[in-house]
Amino acid sequence: MIDINLIRSDKAGVAAALAKRGYTAELDGILDLDAARREIIGKTEALKAEKNKVSADIPRMKKNGEDVQPVFAKMREIGEQISASDEKLKTIEDELRHNLLCLPNLPDADVVAGGKENNAVIKIYGEKPSFDFPIKNHVELCESLKLIDYERGVKLAGNGSWLYTGRGAVIEWALLNYFIKTHITDGYTFVLPPHMLNYECGLGAGQFPKFEDDVYRVDTAEDGAARRFMLPTAETALVNIYRGEILEEKDMPKKLFAYTPCYRKEAGSYRAEERGMIRGHQFDKVEMVQVTTPDSSKAAFEELVGKACALVEGLGLHYRLSKLAAGDCSASMARTYDIEVWIPSMGIYKEVSSVSNANDYQARRNMTRYRDGNGKIGYVHTLNGSGLATSRILPAIVEQYQNRNGSVTVPEVLREFVGTDVIK
RNA sequence: GGAGAAGUACCCAAGUGGCUCAAGGGGCUCCCCUGCUAAGGGAGUAGUUCGGUAACACGGAGCGCGGGUUCAAAUCCCGCCUUCUCCGCCA
Numbered sequence: 275m276i277d278i279n280l281i282r283s284d285k286a287g288v289a290a291a292l293a294k295r296g297y298t299a300e301l302d303g304i305l306d307l308d309a310a311r312r313e314i315i316g317k318t319e320a321l322k323a324e325k326n327k328v329s330a331d332i333p334r335m336k337k338n339g340e341d342v343q344p345v346f347a348k349m350r351e352i353g354e355q356i357s358a359s360d361e362k363l364k365t366i367e368d369e370l371r372h373n374l375l376c377l378p379n380l381p382d383a384d385v386v387a388g389g390k391e392n393n394a395v396i397k398i399y400g401e402k403p404s405f406d407f408p409i410k411n412h413v414e415l416c417e418s419l420k421l422i423d424y425e426r427g428v429k430l431a432g433n434g435s436w437l438y439t440g441r442g443a444v445i446e447w448a449l450l451n452y453f454i455k456t457h458i459t460d461g462y463t464f465v466l467p468p469h470m471l472n473y474e475c476g477l478g479a480g481q482f483p484k485f486e487d488d489v490y491r492v493d494t495a496e497d498g499a500a501r502r503f504m505l506p507t508a509e510t511a512l513v514n515i516y517r518g519e520i521l522e523e524k525d526m527p528k529k530l531f532a533y534t535p536c537y538r539k540e541a542g543s544y545r546a547e548e549r550g551m552i553r554g555h556q557f558d559k560v561e562m563v564q565v566t567t568p569d570s571s572k573a574a575f576e577e578l579v580g581k582a583c584a585l586v587e588g589l590g591l592h593y594r595l596s597k598l599a600a601g602d603c604s605a606s607m608a609r610t611y612d613i614e615v616w617i618p619s620m621g622i623y624k625e626v627s628s629v630s631n632a633n634d635y636q637a638r639r640n641m642t643r644y645r646d647g648n649g650k651i652g653y654v655h656t657l658n659g660s661g662l663a664t665s666r667i668l669p670a671i672v673e674q675y676q677n678r679n680g681s682v683t684v685p686e687v688l689r690e691f692v693g694t695d696v697i698k
Numbered sequence: 699g700g701a702g703a704a705g706u707a708c709c710c711a712a713g714u715g716g717c718u719c720a721a722g723g724g725g726c727u728c729c730c731c732u733g734c735u736a737a738g739g740g741a742g743u744a745g746u747u748c749g750g751u752a753a754c755a756c757g758g759a760g761c762g763c764g765g766g767u768u769c770a771a772a773u774c775c776c777g778c779c780u781u782c783u784c785c786g787c788c789a
Contacts, residue, residue, distance in 0.1 A: 312748095312749070312750095315748070315749050315758080316749065316750080318749095318758080319748090319749065319750095319757060319758040319759090320757080320758090322757085322758055322759085323756095323757055323758070325769085325770085326719065326757095326758090326770095328769080328770095329716080329719085329769070329770050330716085330717080330719070330770095332716065332769065332770070333716045333717065333770090334716095334717075336716085337717090342769080343769095345769070346769045346770095347769085348769085349769040349770080350768090350769060352769090353768085353769070353770095520745090520746085651746090
């Protein structure tokens, strides 16, 4: 959520920043609501102050045997004005809050305007592997090596679902272990959160109200705690752990990671060329999150990018790191770097990790704050990064590590978990 | 799913409609006395949030959450959430 004070003081600046993502903001409407809100608060509170004052007098008047009926009549009138006023205020505040919740985050100053086409590659690791034989794509490899059963996956759950079998499941699990082990070594706290989250989590993470339809709802109730959904990423859970809390600066940063499957509808996004596990309704991901003070969030961002890169490099995969243009960053994020790994059969790079800094955007939504050494309270910064998503790593591995005879060499870091050097 | 009990500030806790716009205690902070791994006396202590102000002042909200009744609600009524105890169900 964008600070209303910033919109008040620098409307043009906010509009310009949002324009970088191609978003046209209705800031005048918001400012009108804001002004209306403050005006009505002033009126209502004057009435309430009067009510409190008179109320305090009533017991005394009664004691002295004075006639309180005229006072009652007047108070009833004030009471009616107050409730009318409060009702109006609630309507205004609801609308104001909704409008603010729908505004995307302000991109950082150094994030360039525009969409995908303006993304900038800032690092390339390794080289495109060259093959002196006709390569197979990951679907062919996974089928022939019996790593993935696509057809039976569809039988169980429909299009966009697959079944890891045997060595496929082992490699998947090995990847997760490799990631988990690394994060623990780096001092991050391992979290296994619930997969069904309440509505507030979606709001706090910035996915709701805009992307409500992109998640799987598990309760049909329209409101209340029963309105739960399957998390689309562990970020949704992790950034809400401290929702509504005031952290002590000395206990920060919070460095967390979680493993969860991610559940997504991906409606309309399935493309013919993205066969196999490139995009599915359920995929595994290890997610990193940091909760920091504003001063340390930039350094934390670099740390997360470094960690994500190190994981892919550890696997020996050719990838590129891109700094996304404003329009390609997700709505909640001020900056995002993507790690894209080379998929030989497609001849393109595919995202396997996305590291982002939300600044205080999520913290303002879910009221996550911290108290510094002087007792001053401020909003935290939240950062997240995949470390990593396996559904695209596994295809990249089998494709980049494939051999002439159809076997796949197991990356060295996974061998202790897989128990073999080559999958035949 | 059913029955019962509970939810008050950092912690414990009193409080069945009005000098309680939350008593008392613990803890914490400061002061006094004492003088050193004691003990005693006194004062302060509602965090937060919203409006307001240059900053103060000042005012509103706030007793799990949301409504309602009333001139007035921690207190009465309704709905919900959470915790505990018991029962039922349990792939």
